[in-house]
Amino acid sequence: MDWLHSPTGFDEAFDQSGNVRALYADLVEAFNALDDTELERREQLQEMSLVNQGITFTVYGESEGVERIFPFDFVPRVLTAAEWNTIERGLAQRVTAINLFLADLYTDQHCLQEGIVPCELILESDEFRRELIGTLPRHGIYTHVVGTDLLRDDAGEFVVLEDNCRNPSGVSYVLENRNLLSRVFPELFNRYGVRPVERYPNMLLEALRHTAPRGREQPVIAVLTPGIYNSAYFEHSFLAREMGVPLVEGRDLIVEDDQVFMRTTRGKHRVDVLYRRIDDAWLDPVVFEEHSTLGVPGLMHAYRQGNVTIANAPGSGVADNKSIYPWMSDIIRFYLDEDMILPQVHTYIGRNADDAAYIREHLDELVVKLCGGAGGYGMLVGPMATAAQRDEFRSIFNANPEHYIAQPLVEFSHHPTWTDDAFEPRRVDLRPFALFGDGVQVLPGGLTRVALEAGSYVVNSSQGGGSKDTWVLAGDHT
Amino acid sequence: MMGMLARAAENIYWLGRYLERSESVARMLQVTEQLSIEIRGLDPELAAGTWDDLLSIYPGSGVASPGGDDPDVIAEALTHAFLLSADNPLSVASSIRSARENARVIRDNLTMESFILLNESHLRLNQYAQHDTTDRMEMRRAVSSTRQEIFGIWGAIQQTFTRDEGLRFLDMGTVIERAYRTLMLLQIKLPRMLESPDQIDAPIYYARIRADLKTVASLENYRRTYGTELDPMQVARFLLFDRRSPHSVHVCLRMLKRQFDQLEYGSPLTNPARLLGKLDARLEFEEHEILASTALDQVCSELVDDVIEIHEAISRLYFTV
Structure with a gap:
């Protein structure tokens, strides 16, 4: 069985010399014990299981919405207890700070008065709901569910890409992927103490109950x-x-x-x-x-x-706007008096004159994003754009630099993924889910999305992405 | 007590109706083909004509008679139309698709086991439809496996469902559809059944009555009660009034009434309760009068209207809030 490793970025299963990392050695061995025919048989079994159970998503644009399965890659992603501990603490910190920030924005607005976050960022945001000023949800909880997107940088460090405070989706796949993998590849679980994820619906129900009127x-x-x-x-x-x-x-x-x-x-x-x-x-x-x-x-x-309690609370979206992201570290310090645990991607802020000048001169290295934009609208991926495209974008940017932020292109980490004849490195991200009820709880696991095409960065289910089971180990793996 | 979501109740009621409908159409296809094969050597014209009944019992199908007198051509066209056609809202595939759509809408009310079996059945029929099968052996196999699958789905539902309102609505949908189909069959078939056997070949005459009983899944139940003697009035009585056969009209309406009474236990009289009570009393106390009627098919047609009225009253009471 061939295992290829990635020459660039962080490979989660192999070190730079191509040797399998200790954490993954047992997994590689377990897969190597199966031959091609057996892998194919299991793959068919797994696909049939998804189709029969109707675990599908609907694709628009085709006649009356076609149901597709979300491709599942059976090589699980493994996270150590120590790695998880950092993620868990980091997310709890962010979610706590985000909710204090939202409660403040919709009441006294201390953070604006003290200049922690520029006023105009909030007032110009479409997601800020003025009519909700003075309405404080039960226990001040705005975001009952947050899904935060993380990447692993070249050093293997987890970095926050964005928080999803509105309607984060994907948690059903976390549970179904586990279910599926344990049925189709039961032997993989023999040597790993994997923390269960099936309690999520209970956790969610408890959080919702806790915040009832x-x-x-x-x-x-x-x-x-x-x-x-x-x-x-x-x-x-x-x-x-x-x-x-x-x-x-x-x-x-x-x-x-x-x-x-x-x-x-x-x-x-x-x-x-x-x-x-x-x-x-x-x-x-x-x-x-x-x-x-x-x-x-x-x-x-x-x-x-x-x-009535609405979860997540209306108006929560203002907290995950791209323009707020660069201020997260200040927000955390202001409300919690703590350093931000999970690092973020360095961000240049267009409304800041020095940053704007830097952005103008380094368009070929940066990903420039429109603050209110989503889904790639108003965005330039500098390293992939032509010189003409960059020039055109520069003049658009110059007209309203304050509407933009820019970040260096972040390399995703790679993870072995089955490609029908070998295990090849593919880019992955991670979306863990945090629930806020009687305290913040993070589900030990998460949605690992994988770009199934070689070389691709696109992990979205509608554009050739798939997902993996994500294992959080209970203790040290020996 | 908190009721279930009205829209979910309506979906689950229709899930019951669609499942019953798909099984009854599949059964009718099997029986019609069997009868047509049995008698074609004796009377080819009659063999071709047996297929017409399908169109009369399912008037909503919109399927036109293929015409001609070749039983093979007719069988092939109508089996396809009633098994796989997406244009026929009553075809087995359409009913299973509708059942599955309803099940998707109320997936939170269904157990995993029931949904998976229904989904699998839908996917298999889809495959047959995509290959546009006209091969009769293939279609026969599809009809028979689909029937088995539907029994599997019912089994899963009965074994895994919470005993609550949802199951009552499902059962109500199932039995009201069944009563309706048995009455439609009687309405169409009775005039011929009651013809004197002298006017027709005896083997054909009896083969037809046997087929009619099979069409409503009642031949074995009938034999258990009356042995092999096939008297048409006895058959009519059996299908209308028998108290033990699950497909008799009276049993279906009693099951419906029982589910309904349990739903409405202790409540003031509702319109469906009044209609059901009246119909139940009529079947209970007017058996002789009904059977003595010179126009029994006409009586069946009135009973069909009563069943439709009950369905409408149930919809108004529960589904339109």
């Missing part, structure tokens, strides 16, 4: 989905089933007297907590997007009266 000791909780054609519908129904709560759509809900009810076979029944998987803009046609057919008229009013 005052006086609702036995809260009625529901998952709010845009519906069956949403690409993450499988996850929505998965979480509802695993938590044992109803999966509702906007049309199942009604607001009366500032309380939210769902339409049941026995009439209207009050709902206390909505774990919503709908973006802010679609939640309530009265307040936000008036053409929304996904949301519930009057929901925001009920929320402001404290009669």
